[in-house]
Amino acid sequence: MSRLSRDDVIEAAGRLFAKQGYHATSMRDLGGELGILGGSVYAHVSSKEELLVEVVQRAGRLFGESAEQAMSSSEHPEDQLKALIRGHIGVVLDHRDEAQTFLNEATALGESNRQAIVGERDTYEALFRSVIADGITEGAFRSDLDANLAATFVLSILNAIERWYRPDGRVDPASLTNDLHRFAISGIS
Numbered sequence: 001m002s003r004l005s006r007d008d009v010i011e012a013a014g015r016l017f018a019k020q021g022y023h024a025t026s027m028r029d030l031g032g033e034l035g036i037l038g039g040s041v042y043a044h045v046s047s048k049e050e051l052l053v054e055v056v057q058r059a060g061r062l063f064g065e066s067a068e069q070a071m072s073s074s075e076h077p078e079d080q081l082k083a084l085i086r087g088h089i090g091v092v093l094d095h096r097d098e099a100q101t102f103l104n105e106a107t108a109l110g111e112s113n114r115q116a117i118v119g120e121r122d123t124y125e126a127l128f129r130s131v132i133a134d135g136i137t138e139g140a141f142r143s144d145l146d147a148n149l150a151a152t153f154v155l156s157i158l159n160a161i162e163r164w165y166r167p168d169g170r171v172d173p174a175s176l177t178n179d180l181h182r183f184a185i186s187g188i189s
Helices: 006-020 027-034 038-043 048-073 077-094 096-108 111-138 147-164 173-188
Strands: none
Touching: 006 027, 006 048, 006 096, 027 038, 027 048, 048 077, 048 096, 048 111, 077 096, 077 111, 077 147, 077 173, 096 111, 096 147, 111 147, 147 173
16 A cells, blocks of 8 residues: 555545544544554644544635625626525535535634634625625625525535535536526525
């Protein structure tokens, strides 16, 4: 077997955290996944939480990068919202383990690590709220809409995708993006 890298360990941790959950995954489990003894994992990291931090930070970066692309794609709120939706779906489907761990296991982080991740998440979610608020201001979206609540609805739908979407199912990612965008727009326009 070739020598394991830190990235190999982090990727394996992401797979197990997504599949079993953070608390249900032991270093022995991780070692088994990697084909090494559980104690040997400590040659790459100092703790299981360090692995969780790495996996969650990777997902946070991916969501942030997708949002940056979305915001630079257009100045029209409806187009920006579609790009935000497309980017979120892309991260959830293309980086399932990291995204699932970010969405479901970040609460297991210690206080200081959790605060940093919550700050990143809040910044990301604020972009959805801002786009919707801009759409309200520009008359593209309903004037009686609560931008915060609408953003929460859209993000809740997007975050649930990891629970039910199957790559071999009847919906492809492009159709999913279009359908979700139409669904969101029909509610806010």
